[in-house]
Amino acid sequence: MITREPPGTFAAAALIARKDLAIEFRTRSAFLAAIVFSLLAIVIFYFAWDSTAVSAVDLAPGVLWVIFTFSGLLGLHRSFGVEEADRAIDALLASPVDREAVFLGKALANLLFVLGVQALAIPAVALFYNLPLTRVLGPLIGIAVLAAIGLVSIGTLFSAMAANTRLAELLLPVLALPFFVPIVLPAAQSTARLLSGRPIAEAMSWLRILIAFDIVFVVACALAFPFTLED
Amino acid sequence: MSHATTPIEHTPRTPQAPDAQSARPAIEANALTRAFGRRVAIRGLTFAVNDGECLALFGPNGAGKTTLLRILAGLLRPTSGAAHIAGVKLPGGAEARAVVGLISHQSMLYSALTARENVEFTARLYGLESPRQAAMRALQRMRLDERAESPVRSLSRGMQQRVSIARAIVHEPRVVLLDEPYTGLDETGAAALSAALESLKSGGAALVLVTHHLGEGLALATHTAIMRDGQFVKHEPRGTVELDVYRDVYREAIGR
Amino acid sequence: MTTPAAREDRRSIDWLLTIAVLAVAATFIRAIYFTPAEARQGLAQKIFYVHAPSAFIGLYVAFGLVAVAGVLYLWLRDERLDRIAASSAEVGVVYMTVVLITGPMWGKPIWGTWWTWDARLTLTLFIWFVFLGYLILRGAIEDHGTRARYSAVLGVLGALLVPFIHLSVYLFRTLHPMPIVLKPGRPSLPNSMLATFALAFVSFSLLFVALLRARYRLAERADALAAEEEYEPSPVPNLRAEPIR
Numbered sequence: 217m218i219t220r221e222p223p224g225t226f227a228a229a230a231l232i233a234r235k236d237l238a239i240e241f242r243t244r245s246a247f248l249a250a251i252v253f254s255l256l257a258i259v260i261f262y263f264a265w266d267s268t269a270v271s272a273v274d275l276a277p278g279v280l281w282v283i284f285t286f287s288g289l290l291g292l293h294r295s296f297g298v299e300e301a302d303r304a305i306d307a308l309l310a311s312p313v314d315r316e317a318v319f320l321g322k323a324l325a326n327l328l329f330v331l332g333v334q335a336l337a338i339p340a341v342a343l344f345y346n347l348p349l350t351r352v353l354g355p356l357i358g359i360a361v362l363a364a365i366g367l368v369s370i371g372t373l374f375s376a377m378a379a380n381t382r383l384a385e386l387l388l389p390v391l392a393l394p395f396f397v398p399i400v401l402p403a404a405q406s407t408a409r410l411l412s413g414r415p416i417a418e419a420m421s422w423l424r425i426l427i428a429f430d431i432v433f434v435v436a437c438a439l440a441f442p443f444t445l446e447d
Numbered sequence: 448m449s450h451a452t453t454p455i456e457h458t459p460r461t462p463q464a465p466d467a468q469s470a471r472p473a474i475e476a477n478a479l480t481r482a483f484g485r486r487v488a489i490r491g492l493t494f495a496v497n498d499g500e501c502l503a504l505f506g507p508n509g510a511g512k513t514t515l516l517r518i519l520a521g522l523l524r525p526t527s528g529a530a531h532i533a534g535v536k537l538p539g540g541a542e543a544r545a546v547v548g549l550i551s552h553q554s555m556l557y558s559a560l561t562a563r564e565n566v567e568f569t570a571r572l573y574g575l576e577s578p579r580q581a582a583m584r585a586l587q588r589m590r591l592d593e594r595a596e597s598p599v600r601s602l603s604r605g606m607q608q609r610v611s612i613a614r615a616i617v618h619e620p621r622v623v624l625l626d627e628p629y630t631g632l633d634e635t636g637a638a639a640l641s642a643a644l645e646s647l648k649s650g651g652a653a654l655v656l657v658t659h660h661l662g663e664g665l666a667l668a669t670h671t672a673i674m675r676d677g678q679f680v681k682h683e684p685r686g687t688v689e690l691d692v693y694r695d696v697y698r699e700a701i702g703r
Numbered sequence: 704m705t706t707p708a709a710r711e712d713r714r715s716i717d718w719l720l721t722i723a724v725l726a727v728a729a730t731f732i733r734a735i736y737f738t739p740a741e742a743r744q745g746l747a748q749k750i751f752y753v754h755a756p757s758a759f760i761g762l763y764v765a766f767g768l769v770a771v772a773g774v775l776y777l778w779l780r781d782e783r784l785d786r787i788a789a790s791s792a793e794v795g796v797v798y799m800t801v802v803l804i805t806g807p808m809w810g811k812p813i814w815g816t817w818w819t820w821d822a823r824l825t826l827t828l829f830i831w832f833v834f835l836g837y838l839i840l841r842g843a844i845e846d847h848g849t850r851a852r853y854s855a856v857l858g859v860l861g862a863l864l865v866p867f868i869h870l871s872v873y874l875f876r877t878l879h880p881m882p883i884v885l886k887p888g889r890p891s892l893p894n895s896m897l898a899t900f901a902l903a904f905v906s907f908s909l910l911f912v913a914l915l916r917a918r919y920r921l922a923e924r925a926d927a928l929a930a931e932e933e934y935e936p937s938p939v940p941n942l943r944a945e946p947i948r
């Protein structure tokens with residue numbers, strides 16, 4: 217026998233995340249699709265906007281976080297598709313790593329994916345709507361990270377379920393969108409406050425909801441994940 | 448619809464291989480039962496496979512062979528009864544899974560990654576010390592080292608199967624579960640597989656080989672079993688079996 | 704092959720359902736003809752005799768049952784619990800649809816708008832979406848075991864969602880000026896109105912239980928038929944406890 221020491225939960229999660237990102241990097245198609253979608257959506261929203269009726273600061277946060285949600289959904293689906301194709305998931309589950317690590321690893325890869333898309337989408341929004349972003353860049357990145365954590369927790373779990381059903385891509389938005397409301401609402405409201413120059417403290421009551429949501433659902437989704445596997 | 452009512456024919460077990468690694472058999476099942484809702488896939492299976500032994504498992508589709516392998520691999524839990532791998536009761540968590548290698552007719556590979564990356568990933572999952580070298584060694588055993596850096600999707604079906612086998616044995620498992628592994632293999636591939644399995648067997652591994660190829664199964668087997676409707680309708684040491692006779696035995700046992 | 708329950712159903716009337724329907728009809732009659740109209744709101748207020756019980760039953764009873772049955776299923780793996788959850792979801796979705804229709808029906812004459820982001824109405828809307836997702840999810844899965852597990856997970860997560868929707872709507876309303884909403888149902892109601900409310904709650908609850916039971920029996924028969932088509936049913940112990948970790 218060869219000597220071995222199977223990785224612990226977090227080390228295994230990192231392994232799995234690296235593997236997922238390597239696959240995504242090899243093909244890049246989902247990432248590009250998500251970015252192109254975001255940019256197109258931003259442009260469409262822009263042209264649908266009557267700048268005399270609504271100011272940029274009022275509209276932009278909503279646009280930003282709605283697009284965040286939908287481009288996130290685009291990326292999430294591929295997370296388990298790659299495992300289903302040749303039943304690679306079986307090899308993963310038959311290995312010594314525990315199921316929570318599989319969830320955390322995939323969620324981590326999804327998180328980096330979503331943040332990568334946001335890194336391009338947020339500047340694009342700022343560009344189009346002429347937003348004074350540099351002042352609030354720090355807090356905005358913080359909001360983006362918090363929102364992304366919530367999004368990928370729910371999204372990773374639901375895409376694990378959706379991958380096993382007939383409807384797959386259609387099912388994921390239907391299931392996930394009600395759960396995204398407590399993410400999008402606080403994110404948009406606090407972004408709006410920040411852009412209007414209000415102090416951070418005012419946005420905090422919204423952010424508290426988002427932080428609580430993240431804590432509750434990261435744990436709940438990680439615990440629920442093993443139940444989505446056949447046993 | 449009735450299930451098989453012929454009694455299970457058990458013949459006495461041959462003595463354990465002299466270099467057996469522990470007192471307990473590598474694989475043990477006791478009245479193992481698995482149901483899916485109301486459908487019973489495996490009924491009261493009892494058998495054991497010791498180190499260095501190979502159980503060749505034959506049977507028609509739907510007999511429960513794949514379900515049995517999935518239970519032994521830790522993917523499904525028994526409904527009742529017990530199964531043990533290396534003395535650990537299933538589903539036993541990481542310690543049981545760490546010594547098992549699983550091969551199925553699905554490749555279980557990531558088509559965008561190279562052969563080496565796939566096997567190396569698995570090596571890391573099992574915590575091997577030098578994952579890259581272990582991966583190359585496993586690929587060499589399956590005579591694929593030249594194509595190690597090719598993406599899996601550019602490989603033929605037979606080569607993909609060989610990568611899949613390399614992936615399953617990279618950690619030198621004590622228990623190897625094979626679900627129709629010869630599917631899609633050409634002569635080179637089949638020879639490489641048989642050689643690898645013989646080597647594992649003589650190294651003390653316990654094998655369960657599910658196959659439709661009676662010849663290949665009998666070549667490796669120390670014991671044979673025919674499964675039907677979730678039970679073993681025949682279970683005996685290889686020594687008592689001859690290939691020509693066995694074909695008829697098989698047909699009779701599955702009622703054709 | 705028919706079960707005794709099936710034979711009984713074919714010949715006899717579902718008494719519980721009949722009584723429940725009659726009770727609901729009686730409530731309607733009483734509410735329309737025998738209960739005084741409320742001073743400020745007039746006739747439109749009477750919609751609340753339908754709206755309030757439906758909201759309570761749909762949101763708290765039906766959805767609560769779905770979530771609790773889901774958790775119990777994940778623990779005990781008894782398919783009866785899954786049938787209860789599914790039946791409760793189907794009947795609950797009907798009740799919640801009634802809430803979402805009667806809400807605006809009442810709102811337009813009273814507030815002047817079809818919709819307002821009223822806390823309970825908004826919560827009902829989002830749980831309605833979760834319910835719909837639940838039913839669509841079930842429709843997309845064939846294997847009974849997978850379907851039951853996935854539904855249970857969705858039900859539990861939906862229950863966890865409720866406080867967050869509450870909080871979000873509450874914060875939204877606090878920080879945004881909203882029309883002041885007049886709500887009936889305050890303690891100082893005349894006895895006749897209270898009595899009608901009580902009757903409404905009882906009859907709608909009865910209807911829920913009756914519909915739930917009928918739907919459950921239908922699911923039971925469907926599952927029995929499906930099992931017969933596969934292999935012979937054998938008594939097998941339940942698959943208990945934690946998933947493989």
